[in-house]
Amino acid sequence: MQASGAPIVELAAVSKRYRGADDPRPALDDVDLTIHRGEIFGVIGESGAGKSTLLQVLSGLVVPDAGRVTVAGRDVGALGRRGLRELRRDIGVVFQGIHLLSSRTVRDNVRLALQLSPRSERPSRAAQAPAVDEMLEFVGLGHRGGHYPAQLSGGERQRVGLARALVARPALLLCDEPTSSLDTTTTADVLRVLARARDELGSTVIVITHDLDVVKALCDRAALLERGAVRELFTVARSDYRSMPSYREQVRRELM
Amino acid sequence: MQASGAPIVELAAVSKRYRGADDPRPALDDVDLTIHRGEIFGVIGESGAGKSTLLQVLSGLVVPDAGRVTVAGRDVGALGRRGLRELRRDIGVVFQGIHLLSSRTVRDNVRLALQLSPRSERPSRAAQAPAVDEMLEFVGLGHRGGHYPAQLSGGERQRVGLARALVARPALLLCDEPTSSLDTTTTADVLRVLARARDELGSTVIVITHDLDVVKALCDRAALLERGAVRELFTVARSDYRSMPSYREQVRRELM
Amino acid sequence: GCGAQQADAPGASDGAAAEPTTIQVAAVTSPMTDVVEAAGEAIGDGFEIELVEVSDYVTANTLLNDGEIDANFSQHVPYMEGFNAANDGTLTGVQPVYNFVIAFYSKTLDDIADLPTGGTVAIPDDASNTGRALKLLASEGVIELDPAVDPYEATVDDIASNPKELEFLQIPISSLNTAYEEADLVFQWPSHISALGLNPEDDGLITELDDTFALHVVVREEDADSEATAALIEAFTSDEVREVIESNETIEVAF
Amino acid sequence: MEWITELLAQHGDAMLEALAETGYMLVVSLLAAVLVGLPLGMTVFLTARGGLAEHRPVWSVANMYINIVRSFPFLLLVVFLIPFTRAVMGTSFGTQAATLPLCFVAVAIYARLVEQILREIPPGISLVARTMGATVPQAVLRVLLPEARSGLVYALTSASISLLSYSTVLGVVGGGGIGDFAMRYGYQEYNDALMYITIAVIVVCVLALQGIGHRISVRLDRR
Amino acid sequence: MEWITELLAQHGDAMLEALAETGYMLVVSLLAAVLVGLPLGMTVFLTARGGLAEHRPVWSVANMYINIVRSFPFLLLVVFLIPFTRAVMGTSFGTQAATLPLCFVAVAIYARLVEQILREIPPGISLVARTMGATVPQAVLRVLLPEARSGLVYALTSASISLLSYSTVLGVVGGGGIGDFAMRYGYQEYNDALMYITIAVIVVCVLALQGIGHRISVRLDRR
Numbered sequence A, B: 001m002q003a004s005g006a007p008i009v010e011l012a013a014v015s016k017r018y019r020g021a022d023d024p025r026p027a028l029d030d031v032d033l034t035i036h037r038g039e040i041f042g043v044i045g046e047s048g049a050g051k052s053t054l055l056q057v058l059s060g061l062v063v064p065d066a067g068r069v070t071v072a073g074r075d076v077g078a079l080g081r082r083g084l085r086e087l088r089r090d091i092g093v094v095f096q097g098i099h100l101l102s103s104r105t106v107r108d109n110v111r112l113a114l115q116l117s118p119r120s121e122r123p124s125r126a127a128q129a130p131a132v133d134e135m136l137e138f139v140g141l142g143h144r145g146g147h148y149p150a151q152l153s154g155g156e157r158q159r160v161g162l163a164r165a166l167v168a169r170p171a172l173l174l175c176d177e178p179t180s181s182l183d184t185t186t187t188a189d190v191l192r193v194l195a196r197a198r199d200e201l202g203s204t205v206i207v208i209t210h211d212l213d214v215v216k217a218l219c220d221r222a223a224l225l226e227r228g229a230v231r232e233l234f235t236v237a238r239s240d241y242r243s244m245p246s247y248r249e250q251v252r253r254e255l256m
Numbered sequence C: 001g002c003g004a005q006q007a008d009a010p011g012a013s014d015g016a017a018a019e020p021t022t023i024q025v026a027a028v029t030s031p032m033t034d035v036v037e038a039a040g041e042a043i044g045d046g047f048e049i050e051l052v053e054v055s056d057y058v059t060a061n062t063l064l065n066d067g068e069i070d071a072n073f074s075q076h077v078p079y080m081e082g083f084n085a086a087n088d089g090t091l092t093g094v095q096p097v098y099n100f101v102i103a104f105y106s107k108t109l110d111d112i113a114d115l116p117t118g119g120t121v122a123i124p125d126d127a128s129n130t131g132r133a134l135k136l137l138a139s140e141g142v143i144e145l146d147p148a149v150d151p152y153e154a155t156v157d158d159i160a161s162n163p164k165e166l167e168f169l170q171i172p173i174s175s176l177n178t179a180y181e182e183a184d185l186v187f188q189w190p191s192h193i194s195a196l197g198l199n200p201e202d203d204g205l206i207t208e209l210d211d212t213f214a215l216h217v218v219v220r221e222e223d224a225d226s227e228a229t230a231a232l233i234e235a236f237t238s239d240e241v242r243e244v245i246e247s248n249e250t251i252e253v254a255f
Numbered sequence D, E: 001m002e003w004i005t006e007l008l009a010q011h012g013d014a015m016l017e018a019l020a021e022t023g024y025m026l027v028v029s030l031l032a033a034v035l036v037g038l039p040l041g042m043t044v045f046l047t048a049r050g051g052l053a054e055h056r057p058v059w060s061v062a063n064m065y066i067n068i069v070r071s072f073p074f075l076l077l078v079v080f081l082i083p084f085t086r087a088v089m090g091t092s093f094g095t096q097a098a099t100l101p102l103c104f105v106a107v108a109i110y111a112r113l114v115e116q117i118l119r120e121i122p123p124g125i126s127l128v129a130r131t132m133g134a135t136v137p138q139a140v141l142r143v144l145l146p147e148a149r150s151g152l153v154y155a156l157t158s159a160s161i162s163l164l165s166y167s168t169v170l171g172v173v174g175g176g177g178i179g180d181f182a183m184r185y186g187y188q189e190y191n192d193a194l195m196y197i198t199i200a201v202i203v204v205c206v207l208a209l210q211g212i213g214h215r216i217s218v219r220l221d222r223r
């Protein structure tokens, strides 16, 4: 499905070179890109191509050297501290490094996102617990809610990060390698959640991934970054995440 | 190629249940497994299946509740502090969480492994720098040697962790999701390094991965873990990592 | 105190050498230090005085008793005796040098009889000055002390009768001037109270001059008759020292 | 061991009173540390360059307060504050009044420790607060404080031990307390046995304090 | 402002000398902090439960030393140590001798700070040392110290400021120094102007110290 909505993300001639790096290559090099409301957009590219930088520019965490970044109609570079804060409350982010709070249980890590969501959209205290539990079930961690992050496996942590980003049902979802440590069964579960966020809530989703199966299963369009520049823009003939094989099925097919 | 050497890793009836977890399921459940010298062995399984636990048991980081773990002829459970240290010096580990030293440059992070390797096998100071640089070239980070970890992308960090584990050319290499954040080009580069470690140095390699392509390209055998138990043991009809398509090639083929 | 083993006195008493013999004399604060310095200028050939400034009276005695220094000039004899008794000390006062009038002062009162019931009285927090202050109050009938106790060693616990229900605030000598601003009655030395422009003759509500409390040159007993001690005594009774004492309104010559 | 019971019969009450005075000074100054020092330390952390609420002027003032108070040798601070103490408390002497300078130091010491601990939180944690659009109070209450709590408790133990040591010199303004007790009755009046017993009491109290702090801190650490 | 020049003409030399004495005491005691306190703090960290070199008896002794020295009222510690100081230094008074008790405290203070900082290193870092089979010295020298260096420098600044404050009390044994100078000439002899000037000098020195420590520490932080 090609996106039909108005633009929600626009980058115009955005460039970024990290200071202090003895490497002269830019992390972003004159990037022009428009992403539409309701779209699921993939960002692919080799390691170090600038994918994470692109995402950080969108939420104002990295300030580009040149160019203009517009998100939901707001010029990110022109936002003050307060404006940035409001923008960020509308955006869910899944970090590549995950960064769970070690002092909170899994359940409380996820609830944090609800507690910080804009007051107008914040569910009542009573409604938070079921929302959190539902999201944990979704990522297959219903039985781990009371654990602390240090007690989780790598993939479990990644799924907590996902649940945290999703639970507040943000209008724009930025995911940096959300399934990198997940097997296909769990990946399919995650993709299902992302697709539902778009279909049922109208969220726009931007997914960084190196896994082309994910792009094929989920995305409407995708951009290939190379050395900070958009090398190619694809419209994906989307296959259906529902048809992704279960891990056991896949193992049987491929290894037996 | 089926492994032919003597056993280097043997697990007999190994079980582990984490204390403090309110979940009654064991992380390892009566595991019997033998891995032979010179083998490349894959460990696969869904998230939370017990893969990382298995690896940690091998280097004595997690003490099993029951069963016997033998590595390189040594009973891991019976080793004292000193014996464990010596064992660990023969083992290279790539962590799922990576854990680079933030105060050291990329180059010095990798050199650390040389500095800690057993004195008898430690290259001279003069020989260390070229060995490190060679390994960084290998993982495609020749130009990043002087950077600090905080200045790297996710995949770059993962590759530094790999270089660190490989540079001392250990007899046994334990890799926990070494390519989870890498595109296929870089993955193929990494697999090439692992295969060379086995072919040229006779290292035994145990790889945890959720990526079946990696298993097919690299491993001689693989174990499928499910809820802590070995569900299935495969002998892999190995395809050749050299035939893994480059990322751009793969993108062209799958998305265009 | 602390355990006192006898250490070698650094060549104090054998005055035969060609090099002048250094006599180390501890003192705590001005005007004691000024007197020691004046004595240093006056001392005879073959000796010189080195001033050791310490900020604690006990330490001044400990150092002397342990043989680390040769003399001190920081106390009166009752204080010294207290030290000797408690520490098996062998100190002896060999020469009184100056004396001074201690007094109670008040910012608000002109007569000790006006002392209000429940008033605050600031007195020193060290043993010998506490006794001295209480003894002075008792001698004026403000309080009564337990007759079984040596008045020089009395503490606030030995007050037998306190008809005005006075509250006693015990603080270091150096803080008593500050208390002058707040308390109804304050004990103080003349050398300190002068900083507030006061003196015992004009401003003291009750005063005491007791030769028992003259400040002494103190040495170890075994050195009492040494040549160095003789030289010290001569120096501390010299015209230079007399001049320093006389130029200071708060103290008077005691030799 | 009879001399001990004898000694305690004679001085036990005074010692208990001194302990109570120290307890009072510690409790009040630790309260100040938590109520004022903790927010102050957070402020320095948050308003520093690159902080969540970067703000040079505020940072300068807060940081300067901490530095100046900490740089005063405590004895001099007590003396320096006498006029202020008198203005605020009506008197500059006695246990209550002596607690005021102790509070100033408590605030400064703990604020610096808090800042130091917050600086050790992995930067990714601040990042989480930032990307979630947390307001500064939210970041503090929901993210930073919980993450740092184990260290904060340990630092409070540390601070209280420093304060106990500082309180010893409050005899200057008649503050009393167990340290001053050891000085006056033990040292100045040559009652060595009493001095050692008092010191032993102090050491035991500190060990207990440290033990409790350590235990709570370990329990709060979930990493 | 003429009175200032006059005051300085009169007391300037004595003040400089006092500063030099303080400088001496600080340099020597900081040296002790680094040479002894740092290893001691590492020892407590390493030998604690779950540490890289868990060892209850060693931990108890080291931890106890730190707690006891820190909890001793400093003045009493100085006095308590007089016989020891005399045995070691030949004399127990004067600047050099006074530095010995200061060193004891310096070691204890810095050791505790070091331990606190090491506890904040992410556990994954110790894990790296462990899986690489590092010996304890290797883990310390190659992994833990470099990772903690920024915090360690900052803590050293912190410690030196505390020590400056402690050094004020060393007048008891004729230690001299700028703090004692301020007390002696300023407070006890009621020369307020001199006291305030001296305090200002101290504060400026400390601010400089703190500034330098902060700068180095930030530069060393690569996270």
Ligand SMILES: Nc1ncnc2c1ncn2[C@@H]1O[C@H](COP(=O)(O)OP(=O)(O)OP(=O)(O)O)[C@@H](O)[C@H]1O
Pocket (backbone or CB within 6 Å): A144, A150, A151, A152, A153, A154, A155, A156, A157, A181, B018, B019, B020, B021, B026, B027, B045, B046, B047, B048, B049, B050, B051, B052, B053, B054, B096
């Ligand atoms: N320290 C711990 N305390 C309690 N439970 C733990 C701890 N570490 C791991 N577990 C649990 O043990 C199980 C196995 O964990 P392990 O890390 O071995 O999984 P894994 O197969 O490596 O998964 P992944 O692919 O997600 O990394 C998980 O369910 C996890 O929640």
Ligand SMILES: Nc1ncnc2c1ncn2[C@@H]1O[C@H](COP(=O)(O)OP(=O)(O)OP(=O)(O)O)[C@@H](O)[C@H]1O
Pocket (backbone or CB within 6 Å): A018, A019, A020, A021, A026, A027, A045, A046, A047, A048, A049, A050, A051, A052, A053, A054, A096, B150, B151, B152, B153, B154, B155, B156, B181
């Ligand atoms: N803080 C920084 N300072 C200096 N260089 C940086 C910094 N962050 C990233 N870089 C560099 O910028 C380039 C782009 O980084 P980015 O994190 O965007 O890559 P990426 O496409 O996300 O890679 P990966 O797939 O490995 O995560 C990389 O070469 C990286 O080394």
Ligand SMILES: [Mg+2]
Pocket (backbone or CB within 6 Å): A051, A052, A053, A096, A176, B153, B154, B155
């Ligand atoms: Mg990235």
Ligand SMILES: [Mg+2]
Pocket (backbone or CB within 6 Å): A153, A154, A155, B051, B052, B053, B096, B176
């Ligand atoms: Mg794992």
